[in-house]
Amino acid sequence: MRYIPIEKTEQDMILARSVYDNTGRVLLSCGTVLTDEYIDKLYDRGLPGIYIEDKLAEDIEIEEAISEELRNEGAEALRNGDVDAAMGVGRRIVDEIIQNPRVTLDLIDLRSYDDYTYRHSVNVAVISTVIGINMQLNRLALDELSIAAILHDIGKRRIDPKIINKKGKLTPEEYTEVKRHSEYGYEMVKSRIDLSAKIKNAILLHHENEDGSGYPKGLKGNQIFIYAKIIHVADVFDALTAKRPYKKAYAQSEAAEYLMGSCDRMFDREVVKAFLQCVSLYPKGTQVQLSNGKEALVVEATKSPLRPKVRIIEDGTDMDLSSLYEYRNITIVPPHDGDIS
Ligand SMILES: [Fe+2]
Numbered sequence: 523m524r525y526i527p528i529e530k531t532e533q534d535m536i537l538a539r540s541v542y543d544n545t546g547r548v549l550l551s552c553g554t555v556l557t558d559e560y561i562d563k564l565y566d567r568g569l570p571g572i573y574i575e576d577k578l579a580e581d582i583e584i585e586e587a588i589s590e591e592l593r594n595e596g597a598e599a600l601r602n603g604d605v606d607a608a609m610g611v612g613r614r615i616v617d618e619i620i621q622n623p624r625v626t627l628d629l630i631d632l633r634s635y636d637d638y639t640y641r642h643s644v645n646v647a648v649i650s651t652v653i654g655i656n657m658q659l660n661r662l663a664l665d666e667l668s669i670a671a672i673l674h675d676i677g678k679r680r681i682d683p684k685i686i687n688k689k690g691k692l693t694p695e696e697y698t699e700v701k702r703h704s705e706y707g708y709e710m711v712k713s714r715i716d717l718s719a720k721i722k723n724a725i726l727l728h729h730e731n732e733d734g735s736g737y738p739k740g741l742k743g744n745q746i747f748i749y750a751k752i753i754h755v756a757d758v759f760d761a762l763t764a765k766r767p768y769k770k771a772y773a774q775s776e777a778a779e780y781l782m783g784s785c786d787r788m789f790d791r792e793v794v795k796a797f798l799q800c801v802s803l804y805p806k807g808t809q810v811q812l813s814n815g816k817e818a819l820v821v822e823a824t825k826s827p828l829r830p831k832v833r834i835i836e837d838g839t840d841m842d843l844s845s846l847y848e849y850r851n852i853t854i855v856p857p858h859d860g861d862i863s
Contacts, residue, residue, distance in 0.1 A: 524579035524807040524819055525630055527571040531561050538573040539590075544637035546594030570630065570765040573807065578838055582807050582821055587625050587648050588618045596647070596672060597640035603679055605711065612647055612669035616661070619651050626823065627652060627774075628805040630763075639678065639686065642760055647671040649756035649797075650749075656796040657752070669717070670724035671753045677707025677725070689767040704729055705738050724749035728757060731788045743790075751790040755781060755797050758788070773857040775803040775828075803827045804854060809835070811855040828854065 523538035533556055541550045541564065549567070550560055564572065573584070592614055599607035619625060627649060650671040654664050678686055681703055685696045692700065708726040711717050727750035730736035732743055736754075762777040772780070778798060785791040804810055804820045810832065812818055818832035821840060829843035832854075843849050 523573045523575055523582060523584060525571055525805070525809070526574050528564060528569055531556060531564065531572060531574075533558055533561070535572075535574045536576070538575040541567075541569065541572065542590070542594065543567070546598055568765070568767070570771050578833065578835065579807060579819055582819070584628050584806050585622070585625060586629055587627060587652065588615055592618060593641065593644050596644035597637060600640040600643055600672070600676070603676075605673065605676070605714070608672050608676075609669050609716070611644070612672040613665050615644075615647050615672070616651055616664045616668050619648065619655065620661075620664070625652065625800075627801045628807075628823075630805060630808070638764060638766065639675065642757075642764065643672050643675055645760045646674060646753060646756045649760060649801075650752045652800045653752050653756060653793060653797050656800050657748075657793070659748075663749075666718055666721050667724070667749050667752060670721040670728075670749050671756065673707065673711065673721070674725055674728045674753050674757065675703060675707065676710055677703035677705065680706040680710070691768075701729070701737050720747060720749060723747055724753055726750075728753045730754070732785075732790055733787050735787070746790075748793075751793050755789050755793050759797070759801070773808075774801060774805055775854075776857060778803050798827070802830075804830050811857075813851070813853045813855055830854075 526535065535556045537550055537552055537554045537556065540548050540552045543549045549563065554560065592611060596608065596611040596615070599611055647668045651664055651668045654667045659667065681699055685692065685699060688696070704726050708722055711722055711725060724747060727739065727741065727746055730739065730741045730746045730750060732746075734740050734742040759777050759781060762772040762780060763774055765771040778801060781789060781794050781797065785794050802823050804823075806820050806822060808820050810818055810820060812832070817835045818841070819835060821831045821833050823830050824842060824844035826844040831840060831842045831844070833840050841849055841852070843852060843854070
């Protein structure tokens with residue numbers, strides 16, 4: 523299958539993955555042939571793009587880190603503010619990911635504007651767990667990390683939805699209020715005896731920066747516990763790669779570059795390093811532009827993160843860009859303008 527940004531979807535394309543509405547119900551199921559009416563529906567939902575089946579990409583398979591059912595269940599638990607259900611989903615995220623610990627973060631989550639907040643939190647739990655596995659955390663720690671990650675923004679429930687869902691720029695007062703969400707979240711969970719102090723601490727400190735410039739406490743480096751550091755990286759990466767009403771989606775390569783450039787200032791270098799080992803800079807099935815002017819699809823990752831195996835769209839030939847002997851003069855042109863395609 524292959525990923526098509528929403529602007530490039532056309533009639534008669536065949537959906538390779540179902541599209542859900544924001545209550546988790548199937549809106550268009552896998553195998554649907556797109557019509558103009560369906561394309562309008564997808565636009566209305568504010569989706570970044572879709573996965574389609576076509577001849578050129580029929581052998582490109584993209585594994586899900588966790589099942590769509592579990593994603594939907596997590597989003598539903600958060601929508602209802604059900605902490606117990608969210609904790610259960612947090613543990614099951616670890617269950618599903620450790621069954622396939624070599625999973626890479628390839629799949630672009632097809633979320634709309636409306637369900638951003640909840641799906642974002644599920645994604646942050648998935649990304650945090652994958653980083654945690656890479657950093658060799660044990661099962662108990664992974665469970666705690668995943669639960670802290672899925673609950674990290676729970677405090678946003680205390681903030682006026684008009685501010686949270688505002689499409690334009692926040693006023694300074696609104697921004698101050700939004701920044702309180704980590705303390706609100708901590709207050710909401712602090713008396714629960716079934717959540718460890720480490721989990722509560724991670725919810726409180728997930729916006730702290732390495733250099734002390736974060737909030738709410740302005741803690742630095744090793745004053746910040748590892749769970750909060752991991753969630754911070756996962757949170758920023760997922761927010762950058764999301765399409766929002768006021769911004770385009772960053773490509774994964776651009777978001778990864780941002781993380782690298784912010785090591786020691788915002789992020790812990792070791793956490794970013796572990797993250798880069800599991801994220802695909804150029805996700806499978808996405809379209810890239812090569813320096814020789816040709817358009818290509820990413821077929822699979824290689825040992826060289828910037829040089830995956832690609833397929834030329836024009837004629838279907840494959841090129842392993844990591845084979846420097848053959849293709850050393852060809853590179854992927856970095857995407858500009860935050861365009862994921
Ligand atoms: Fe947050």
